[in-house]
Amino acid sequence: MKSIFTNKAETPNEVQLQEALGKTYVYWQTFAEHTKKLYPKAICEWNFSSEKFGWSLRIKDKKRVIIYLLPRDNFFKVAFVFGQKATDEIMTSNISESIKKELLATKVxxxxxxxxxxxxxxxxxxxxxxxxxxxINH
Structure with missing residues (x-):
């Protein structure tokens, strides 16, 4: 399923985002605020990758994306890319087993x-x- 925002000429605004995400908007805000709290120099940047995928929000440092937020109809996806050190930490953490299993199943x-x-x-x-x-730590 692609982004709910597919018009390249129009970057989504907060009102549109809140309407599109519905009750999940509060979690979007929570993740964005948490990222900025842990990494105050974080940059929020809307990105249009293609008509197939539409608009997504990237929260990043100077060199890499910390978290991708991908708006959908009444929900959203979060996306991460983890290096080996971060993956190792996740595997020994209390993160849910379903996330660990999915992470290990992905191609490196x-x-x-x-x-x-x-x-x-x-x-x-x-x-x-x-x-x-x-x-952020890795």
Whole structure:
């Protein structure tokens, strides 16, 4: 499923985002604020990759993306790319087994292992907050 925002000429604004995400908007805000709290120099940047994928928000440092936030219809996805040190820490952490299993099942690329996680409610809230911290630390 692609982004709910597919018009390249129009960068999504907060009102549109809140309407599109519905009740999950609060989790989007939580993840963005947590990332900026842990890494105050973080840069938030909307990116349009293609019509197929539409708009996504990247929160990054100077060299790498910390977290990708991918808006969908009444939910969103978070995406991360973890290097080996971060992956090792995740495997020994209290992150849910389902996330660990999915991470290990992904193909390893030069930049690391990529994972996308659907956010439809608060179920994975603490796991995502922990993943943000692990990503920033590695």
């Amino acid at each position: 690329h030069a930049e690391g292992r990529g994972i996308r996680i659907d956010i439809k409610d608060e179920t994975l809230l603490n796991d995502i907050l922990n993943l943000i911290e692990i990503k």
